[in-house]
Amino acid sequence: MLKLYYAPGTISIAVAIALEEAGLAFEAVKVDFKLAEQTLPDYLAINPKGRVPALVLEDGTILTETGALLDYIAAIAPSANLVPTDPAQAAHMRSAMYYLASTMHVAHAHKMRGSRWADTQSSFEDMQAKVPQTMASCATYVEDQILHGAFVLGDRFSIADPYLFVVCNWLEGDNVKVSNYPKIQNFMTLMETRASVHTIRGKAML
Template identity: 60%
Template sequence: MQLYYAPNTISVAVAIALEEAGIEYETVKVDFAAKEQAGAAYAQINPKGRVPALAVEGGILTETGALLEYIADMAPEASLRPQDPVLLARMREVMFYLASTMHVNHAHRKRGHRWAKERSSWKDMQKMVPQTMAASCDYLSRAGLRGPFVLGEEVSIADCYLYTICTWLEGDGVTVADFPKIQNFMTAMEQRESVRAVYAKGML
């Protein structure tokens, strides 16, 4: 299994999940500074030009949420996804919010060209990032975290996703200390071997 990643991107969530699951994997670093993600070679891996991509026995998989679910399927003994339908829906509720809203909020800081041609529009998007990311933190504090982790006491793949996005907060102009539940969540995650492992590999 090979994980195509770039440091400090959402692809790190997949690495954390792989570590939690105890699944062996190789990392393939995609050099964003050299624009490898936009090159012809990487287009054969992921034509979207983004990370993560996960090469598995059946081919190449993309999209963070899909990869996290795949990992949970491959290691049921790790209990990274609940069996209870309500808890499962709650986990996915947070994951879908991260993908559709919080990650997009973050992307407005550096990737405004995805949505607008005028540079003045990009600057407006950038100015909004601290506000929109803080609003996401407020929502997650009130309705996303049901305990130390997303589902309460047990870690799930949603926590791998959320933690990775939370590592962007300070760079996005958010003071994490303003959100004690988020801060406590990050501290709890940083005590886990999975997160320590990705830091040791230079992924974060």
């Protein structure tokens, strides 16, 4: 069985939602951030980057990086139809995913993970203070350019949606009011109606 290393509320939950959407059974293994388990040798042997998610396949292969895991899930569960065949649609889907990975997730990380980029307390404070502004401008980009309708691809659900859902779930905590972004608000409400999200909430993963 697939094994997903996750921490509640983190980007790893996009992978858990996608596994549910794909109807794939998986064992969820919690990495306790309060105990800094992601920094300990046992976990670093699984993912030397010290991050979640990590997905262990039945043959022992270990995959990391949210976007790659989402694509893998879609590839092994083709009947779930999680990636469009149209090249332009697929490119928009991946453009959203790359934006989330390279820009919006990184903007959010400046709140708690400043030590990745700096060493002094005043630098951490500067980075934290900037987060509401950078996340608001990311939300504007999502609202205007990424959501082509109810979902990233308009009417059609794809692997970009659980990714976007988890990242937008951080907005309120980053002092960005979702109610200022009607398309994001509608998207978040719609995602909450999905069985996959109910299941993941039921497991206290989100």
